[in-house]
Amino acid sequence: MKDHASCPVCGSTNIKHHRSRRLKSKMLSVQYKCKECKHFFTDSQGAPSKDNLPPTIAVNDTEWSHQSNNQVLVTGRIQQEAGRKPPTLDEVIKKFGIDETTWSVERFVVNEWEQGQSTKDGTPCIISLYQIKLTLVRQVAVETAIPPIQPIHIKVSTPKEKKATKKQFKKAVYLSDAHIGFHRNLRTGQLEPYHNRKHWSAVLSYLRDNPVDLFVLGGDIMDMGDMSDKFTQTPDGHFTTQPALVETAWLIGSILDGIPASSKLVYIEGNHENRLPRFLLNHFSSAFNVSSVRFSEEPILSVPELIVGQGVDQSRIEWVGDYPNGAYWLNNTTRLIHGHISKSRAGATAGAYLDEINASTIFGHIHRHEVASMSLQSRSGQEVETTVFTAQSFGMFGVPSQVPPFKANHNWQQGFGILRYDEAYCSAQTVSLMEEGFEVEGNMYIGEDYTEQIVKDTEWLALSSA
Ligand SMILES: [Zn+2]
Numbered sequence: 001m002k003d004h005a006s007c008p009v010c011g012s013t014n015i016k017h018h019r020s021r022r023l024k025s026k027m028l029s030v031q032y033k034c035k036e037c038k039h040f041f042t043d044s045q046g047a048p049s050k051d052n053l054p055p056t057i058a059v060n061d062t063e064w065s066h067q068s069n070n071q072v073l074v075t076g077r078i079q080q081e082a083g084r085k086p087p088t089l090d091e092v093i094k095k096f097g098i099d100e101t102t103w104s105v106e107r108f109v110v111n112e113w114e115q116g117q118s119t120k121d122g123t124p125c126i127i128s129l130y131q132i133k134l135t136l137v138r139q140v141a142v143e144t145a146i147p148p149i150q151p152i153h154i155k156v157s158t159p160k161e162k163k164a165t166k167k168q169f170k171k172a173v174y175l176s177d178a179h180i181g182f183h184r185n186l187r188t189g190q191l192e193p194y195h196n197r198k199h200w201s202a203v204l205s206y207l208r209d210n211p212v213d214l215f216v217l218g219g220d221i222m223d224m225g226d227m228s229d230k231f232t233q234t235p236d237g238h239f240t241t242q243p244a245l246v247e248t249a250w251l252i253g254s255i256l257d258g259i260p261a262s263s264k265l266v267y268i269e270g271n272h273e274n275r276l277p278r279f280l281l282n283h284f285s286s287a288f289n290v291s292s293v294r295f296s297e298e299p300i301l302s303v304p305e306l307i308v309g310q311g312v313d314q315s316r317i318e319w320v321g322d323y324p325n326g327a328y329w330l331n332n333t334t335r336l337i338h339g340h341i342s343k344s345r346a347g348a349t350a351g352a353y354l355d356e357i358n359a360s361t362i363f364g365h366i367h368r369h370e371v372a373s374m375s376l377q378s379r380s381g382q383e384v385e386t387t388v389f390t391a392q393s394f395g396m397f398g399v400p401s402q403v404p405p406f407k408a409n410h411n412w413q414q415g416f417g418i419l420r421y422d423e424a425y426c427s428a429q430t431v432s433l434m435e436e437g438f439e440v441e442g443n444m445y446i447g448e449d450y451t452e453q454i455v456k457d458t459e460w461l462a463l464s465s466a
């Protein structure tokens with residue numbers, strides 16, 4: 001055999017096994033790399049001489065993993081004097097008796113590293129360590145027996161179960177965008193409501209069955225179309241603010257009657273309620289913010305003052321003004337607002353609130369069902385904490401086709417929200433409105449038309465369109 005333990009280009013003996021490849025003849029050719037001149041050459045050009053062979057590979061240190069059409073061989077550490085050649089592919093093939101007519105080498109990797117040691121007489125020396133990984137593929141794949149899919153027979157024994165525990169959460173209703181308002185029948189002078197009285201009645205019957213701790217009117221409860229400088233009001237909408245205030249005050253009285261005496265009502269100002277102070281500023285600024293010594297500190301011509309009916313305990317009503325900044329904080333993590341953002345794409349508004357504040361937000365204003373969540377990581381001491389914030393809206397409580405601007409196809413949904421909460425937690429459920437009511441947990445709440453009742457209670461005969 002030829003002695004080719006040196007590079008055929010520069011003659012250096014500092015050569016390294018590089019890789020092996022199969023030739024068409026199915027013979028294996030081994031490639032080397034000269035560490036000096038970086039030249040690559042194969043067996044036929046030069047290979048380690050026989051007297052430079054590595055020590056015997058320990059067979060018991062080797063792991064084989066066999067599969068039908070491939071095998072992987074991983075050796076343990078192979079140790080030899082520094083500078084000596086690593087085992088070649090040929091040697092490995094011979095050593096493990098690999099049948100080259102059946103198997104092809106897919107990958108041959110020699111990992112190499114050095115370690116300091118001392119000889120028997122204590123002289124320090126450097127040794128080379130190798131590990132070999134050899135991947136073989138069967139040249140003609142054999143059919144593997146993949147069993148047909150069988151019906152599964154397993155015995156089911158119920159794992160130990162823990163009963164759900166009842167936790168007393170507080171309960172709230174959030175309802176917005178009712179747009180209470182009227183068209184006047186110009187022939188009869190009667191008022192036709194924008195809003196659906198059966199929906200309001202269904203809410204009142206829900207409250208009778210389900211005591212809530214908080215009832216939130218989330219803004220745009222009244223439409224106040226007559227006060228708008230933005231939309232030109234047709235004559236059928238003129239002078240409809242007073243009856244809308246009367247009906248709203250009557251409904252607030254009914255809600256306070258329907259919830260436990262210890263529960264309160266929060267009214268968050270929406271852009272539609274905000275039409276009143278702006279209207280005064282634009283048309284009757286001397287009446288703006290005039291308050292009465294006799295009643296309260298709220299301006300006489302203001303929604304919080306006007307919606308409190310006779311005999312209603314004003315201390316149970318909390319007015320959140322200052323639209324659009326006004327917010328009612330339900331607990332440490334969740335704020336309730338009317339809303340000022342309105343994106344056209346479905347879901348985009350909820351996403352925008354998550355960008356606005358690191359808190360959960362319940363909002364209205366867009367007349368749609370939306371929900372989006374975001375996990376935010378923050379560092380507290382040595383720990384990284386993850387908090388999930390959610391922005392959610394439940395749709396409008398009013399009737400889409402009745403609320404200006406009158407468009408053929410509003411992308412609006414009807415609903416309101418039921419919240420369960422404590423100091424840090426809030427989970428919200430959207431209740432969708434049906435024709436005459438809604439469903440909560442399998443219970444149907446169908447409303448009655450209360451027109452006769454409200455006319456009797458308020459003596460506003462025009463509130464009846466009959
Ligand atoms: Zn609205």
Ligand SMILES: [Zn+2]
Binds near residue numbers: 220365
């Ligand atoms: Zn609004």
